[in-house]
Amino acid sequence: MTIAISAEHISKSYRLGAIGGRTLAADLNRWWAQVRGKPNPHTKIGGSDHGNRSGEYIWALRDVHFQISQGQSVGIIGRNGAGKSTLLKLLSRVTAPTTGVIKMHGRIASLLEVGTGFHPELTGRENIFLNGAILGMHRAEIRRKLDEIIDFSGVEKFIDTPVKRYSSGMYVRLAFAVAAHLETEILIVDEVLAVGDADFQKKCLGKMDDVSKHGRTVLFVSHNMGMINSLCGRCILLNKGGITMDGDVATAINHYYGDGIDTPYSVNFSGHDRTIGDAYATLLEAHIENENGTPAGEIDIRSPFFVKMRYTIRQDIHFEPIPNFHFYNSLGQCVFISSTKQPVVSPMAGTYEATCVVPGYLLNDETYLIGLALTFVHSGVHVSFFEQSALAVIIRDPIEETIDQERNGYSGPIPGAIRPKLKWEVKKIL
Amino acid sequence: MPPSNNQENWTMIIRPRRGWFELNLKELWRARELVFLFFWRDFVSIYKQTILGPLWFLIQPILTTITFTIVFGRIAKLPTDGLPTFLFYMAGTVLWSYFAESVNKTATTFISNESLFGKAYFPRLAVPFSILLSNLFTFAIQFLLFLAFLLYFRLSGASVRPNLWILLLPVLLLLMAGMGLGFGIIVSALTTRYRDLRFLVTFGVQLLMYTTPVIYPLSSVPEAYKPLLLANPLAAVIETFRYAFLGVGTLNGWALLYSAAFTTVLVMIGILLFNRVEATFMDTV
Numbered sequence: 001m002t003i004a005i006s007a008e009h010i011s012k013s014y015r016l017g018a019i020g021g022r023t024l025a026a027d028l029n030r031w032w033a034q035v036r037g038k039p040n041p042h043t044k045i046g047g048s049d050h051g052n053r054s055g056e057y058i059w060a061l062r063d064v065h066f067q068i069s070q071g072q073s074v075g076i077i078g079r080n081g082a083g084k085s086t087l088l089k090l091l092s093r094v095t096a097p098t099t100g101v102i103k104m105h106g107r108i109a110s111l112l113e114v115g116t117g118f119h120p121e122l123t124g125r126e127n128i129f130l131n132g133a134i135l136g137m138h139r140a141e142i143r144r145k146l147d148e149i150i151d152f153s154g155v156e157k158f159i160d161t162p163v164k165r166y167s168s169g170m171y172v173r174l175a176f177a178v179a180a181h182l183e184t185e186i187l188i189v190d191e192v193l194a195v196g197d198a199d200f201q202k203k204c205l206g207k208m209d210d211v212s213k214h215g216r217t218v219l220f221v222s223h224n225m226g227m228i229n230s231l232c233g234r235c236i237l238l239n240k241g242g243i244t245m246d247g248d249v250a251t252a253i254n255h256y257y258g259d260g261i262d263t264p265y266s267v268n269f270s271g272h273d274r275t276i277g278d279a280y281a282t283l284l285e286a287h288i289e290n291e292n293g294t295p296a297g298e299i300d301i302r303s304p305f306f307v308k309m310r311y312t313i314r315q316d317i318h319f320e321p322i323p324n325f326h327f328y329n330s331l332g333q334c335v336f337i338s339s340t341k342q343p344v345v346s347p348m349a350g351t352y353e354a355t356c357v358v359p360g361y362l363l364n365d366e367t368y369l370i371g372l373a374l375t376f377v378h379s380g381v382h383v384s385f386f387e388q389s390a391l392a393v394i395i396r397d398p399i400e401e402t403i404d405q406e407r408n409g410y411s412g413p414i415p416g417a418i419r420p421k422l423k424w425e426v427k428k429i430l
Numbered sequence: 431m432p433p434s435n436n437q438e439n440w441t442m443i444i445r446p447r448r449g450w451f452e453l454n455l456k457e458l459w460r461a462r463e464l465v466f467l468f469f470w471r472d473f474v475s476i477y478k479q480t481i482l483g484p485l486w487f488l489i490q491p492i493l494t495t496i497t498f499t500i501v502f503g504r505i506a507k508l509p510t511d512g513l514p515t516f517l518f519y520m521a522g523t524v525l526w527s528y529f530a531e532s533v534n535k536t537a538t539t540f541i542s543n544e545s546l547f548g549k550a551y552f553p554r555l556a557v558p559f560s561i562l563l564s565n566l567f568t569f570a571i572q573f574l575l576f577l578a579f580l581l582y583f584r585l586s587g588a589s590v591r592p593n594l595w596i597l598l599l600p601v602l603l604l605l606m607a608g609m610g611l612g613f614g615i616i617v618s619a620l621t622t623r624y625r626d627l628r629f630l631v632t633f634g635v636q637l638l639m640y641t642t643p644v645i646y647p648l649s650s651v652p653e654a655y656k657p658l659l660l661a662n663p664l665a666a667v668i669e670t671f672r673y674a675f676l677g678v679g680t681l682n683g684w685a686l687l688y689s690a691a692f693t694t695v696l697v698m699i700g701i702l703l704f705n706r707v708e709a710t711f712m713d714t715v
Contacts, residue, residue, distance in 0.1 A: 014713055025626055089712070093444060093551035096709040102444040113549040121475040130471060133464045134550050 002105060004186050004217035005068040005091070010100030012061040012086050060086040062241045063100075068234075070105070070185070073218040075228035075249060077256050078238035084221050087238065088112060091188050091219065106185030106217070109136050113190070115175030120164035124155060124174050127163055131178045145181045152207075153177035180207045188219045191412065225253050265297030267390055280317060281374050281384040284310040284351065288370075288393050301397040301419070302406070303360045308353060309372050311385075316348045319378040323354035326371035327363075328389065335368065335417045339375075361406075361421035364414065365397035448709050450702055454553070461553040468560030473567065484571065491527065491572045495520040502645045511647040511678040514588045517579060521672045522644035524576050525606065528569040529664065530635045532610025535561045537617040537631045540711050547712060554708045555701065558615050562607050569603070580675060591677030598674060605667050605693050612696030619703040622711040643668055648680040660685050663692040 061083045068074055078084050089095050090102060092110035117134040118127050128149055132142040142149075150156050153174040155166070163171055222228050228235060228249060235252035237245035245255045266287035269276050276283040286309040290296040299305045307325055324339030338356055370393065373386040399411055406421075407414070477484050495516060502508045503515035510518040536558040540547065543557055584590055621627050642664045643651070651659055659665055666685035673679030 027624070089548075090444065093709075094548055095712040096444060096448070097446050099446055101446075103440040104442045104444075105440055107441065110550070116549045117546055119471050119475060121478060122471060126470070126474070130467045133467050134546075134552055136552065138460075139463050 002070045003067050003103075004070040004072070004105050005066075005219070006103045007064055007066050007091075008101045008103070010061060010064050010090060010097040010102060011059060012083075012090060012095075013057045013059050013098045015057055059241050061090070061097075064238075064241075064243055066236060066243065066246060068217055068219070070217055071215045072234055073220060073232045075232035075235040075252070076219060076221045076238065077225070077228060077235060077252060078244075079256075082238040083241040084238055085190070086241075088188060088190055088219075088221060104186060107136070108186040108188070109182045109184040110188035111135070111179050111182075111190060112188075114172055114179060118163060118171070118175060121162050123162055124153075124159040124166070125150075127174065128178050131175065135179065135182060136184065137182065141183070149177045149181050152180060152203075176204055180204060184216075186217045186219075190221050225256070229253065265391060265393060266295050269387075276387055277311070277314075277374070277385040280313065280315060280376065280382070281321060282312050282314065283372060283374070283385050283387060284312060286310070286372050286391055288391055297392065298394045298396050301360065301363065301365055301395050301402070305358050305393065307356045307358060307370060307391065307393075310351060310353045311374055312351050313348055316346070317376075318344060318348070319376055320344055321352075321384075322375045322377065324373045324375060325356050326373065326386075326388070328369045328371065329364075329366060329417055333417060335363075362418055363395045364416050364419040365395050367392055367394050448706055450706060453701070453705055458553050458555060461556040464552055464556040465559045465563065468556060469563040469567075472560065472564045487568050487571050488575055491520060491523050491575065494523045494527075498523065498645055508646045509650045511649055511672075513590065513672075513676050513678055514583055517583055517588070517590060517676060518647075518672070519645065520576050520579060521675060522668055524569065524572045525602070525668060525671050526639060526642070526644045527572070528565055528603070529606045529610045530639070531565045531568070532562055532607060533614045533617070533635050534632055535565070536611060536614025537621065537628055539615065539618040540622055541618075541625075541628065544712075555615075555704060558611055558618070558704075561614075562611055565610070566603070566607070576675075589677075590675075592675050593673075593677055595670065595674035595681070598670060601690075602667050602671050602674075605689050606664075608693035608697050609664065612693065612700040615700040615704045616696075619700075619707045619711075622707050622714050638662075638664070647672075647678075660688075663689040 064083070064087065076084055076087065088110065089112075090097050091104075091108075092112060094112070115127075115131060117130055119130065122130065125146075128146065129139070129142055133139070150159050153170075153176075155170045155174050158166065158170065163174065166174070218231070220228065220231055232249055234247065235245075235249040236243055237252045237255050245252045266285075268285040269283050270285065286307070287295050288297065288299070289306040289308060290299055291303050291305060293306075296305070309323060309325075311323070313321060321342045322339050323342060324337055326337045327335040329335050340354070340356075342352065342354070369389040370391040371386060371388040372390045374384045375386075376382040376384065397406075399407065403409060403411055498519040499515045503510065503519070539554070539557050539561075543554075547554060580590060580592070617627060617631050639645075641659065641662055643659065648656070648659065648665060648669050660682070666682060666689045669679045670681060670686055673681045
């Protein structure tokens with residue numbers, strides 16, 4: 001079997017704050033200060049002036065090693081910041097690795113963007129040539145396929161109109177039409193299908209599927225697991241600059257959703273060696289239930305779900321316990337905290353169950369970690385227990401079903417810590 | 431069967447650092463289509479949509495020439511080798527601005543094409559070469575204007591004598607283009623490390639003009655300073671240009687040869703430097 005791509009221990013580091021470059025003036029200042037025996041004027045106060053500055057570098061990729069055989073279609077998935085874009089940039093030669101070597105066999109084209117180099121003043125036809133050439137196509141090759149490209153784009157009527165007069169839909173269609181006709185042996189595709197309408201996306205997907213069946217090697221990055229699943233036979237999961245998983249698609253996707261961490265949707269603390277809590281209260285167990293009352297780790301983005309926690313109040317206290325849940329996203333950011341006041345009853349000691357209903361259409365499609373806490377506000381704040389990241393809930397957005405209604409025809413990733421459904425009003429006023 | 435690792439027929443090998451002399455000439459040659467397309471793009475965006483675009487290229491040299499004529503000719507009374515002051519300054523301005531524009535524009539190659547370079551790989555040198563081509567077109571327009579004035583002055587009896595040396599024009603242009611490219615890409619390569627360098631470029635080019643016989647003839651320079659002035663490789667080109675079209679000036683074969691040698695070395699250094707930073711400049715821009 002021939003290897004199409006061999007990435008050998010590649011790493012990439014970036015200098016923190018290097019964007020914008022250094023200035024000659026600053027370097028000269030530094031040099032002049034050194035000559036006079038003065039401290040570096042550009043060192044931060046309180047910071048030490050160490051020579052190697054290794055602390056200023058971050059590793060976007062670290063020792064990534066894989067081989068892809070000719071004809072394979074491989075999906076690359078991972079959370080934001082996992083190193084996907086860096087890997088693509090290295091493979092596309094936009095930048096070079098810090099260490100390691102990449103070897104490729106065959107002509108390569110990469111699509112990091114649709115319509116790279118499109119100029120608004122040029123006509124559709126002229127842009128086909130320009131964009132094609134930037135992507136590495138020869139003039140003769142473009143000319144040979146021109147009719148096919150124009151036909152595929154569906155904008156033949158306006159092909160001699162400057163693209164600045166195109167609607168954004170037409171623009172994307174034209175741009176993708178060029179890309180879809182690349183004939184290289186290796187194709188690297190970034191999240192470019194996240195644009196355009198659903199019908200056209202299907203057409204493009206069909207074309208890409210065609211392409212991968214013709215013995216071509218395709219590397220495909222997407223947040224859309226449906227696409228990865230239908231297009232790829234192998235999947236590489238990146239996390240924090242390294243490969244966490246390299247294997248079959250289903251396993252990788254499962255890992256992706258679970259983030260590789262075994263955070264469960266149901267936990268029981270009663271069998272623990274250590275008790276979680278204090279003299280006032282202890283945590284017993286907690287779990288997530290779907291709207292039917294069944295414990296579940298995956299929740300449809302449209303459905304409500306329950307977060308339940310059981311705990312014991314150990315004394316007859318006369319102030320109100322406040323159970324509260326802390327929701328964190330996968331970046332570790334606190335998305336929200338929700339709490340309630342438990343009424344004081346007599347006798348207070350006993351076992352309680354607190355349920356929080358999280359409505360549908362509130363969270364985004366990602367994994368949230370839930371921290372469980374019980375506090376009292378009694379001469380200051382008293383925390384009986386706060387178990388961080390105790391539960392995980394995976395919110396899933398079945399794009400096939402939500403594409404028309406909830407996503408308005410858009411299939412790409414929708415950023416945001418939450419994705420609430422809000423009330424809108426659009427009316428004609430003039 | 432697991433893929434074997436001893437495969438040798440790689441099409442491409444990407445390494446952390448490119449060697450100094452690792453120039454992919456085949457790839458560069460293939461990029462010529464791209465050079466033309468970039469040129470075409472710039473041409474269309476300037477000329478297709480606006481009337482003022484091309485007009486500006488005519489107004490610019492005329493205004494510069496008029497200013498020079500008044501300031502240096504009338505007020506400072508600099509000698510012009512006995513040539514009509516207007517033609518003298520225009521000849522200098524037109525050729526000089528080809529060089530100046532080429533340096534200024536190629537110097538920002540990486541910075542102004544950041545978004546394009548960040549999304550696709552193609553030999554980056556295609557961009558500076560296309561700039562030379564665009565500027566050559568602008569030069570052609572301004573040169574025609576100059577010829578029109580030349581004709582007008584000659585018909586009205588001024589003592590200008592275009593001669594066979596005009597056949598050297600392609601060589602002169604090549605030298606100007608080469609120096610424009612050389613200086614420009616060296617600066618563009620250095621701006622990936624030092625961003626503030628690009629502010630120095632416009633300024634530097636301006637200063638360079640005063641050390642080049644653009645607004646004064648070489649013959650008016652005291653003998654003691656002449657070698658110093660001729661050390662400027664642009665001097666001979668401007669002087670030869672003026673001699674060829676106006677019939678007066680200093681013609682010095684050795685100086686011209688020196689310019690040619692300088693240009694060759696400059697372009698070579700430029701390309702090697704550019705080629706070396708090209709691979710990783712995206713990290714710092």
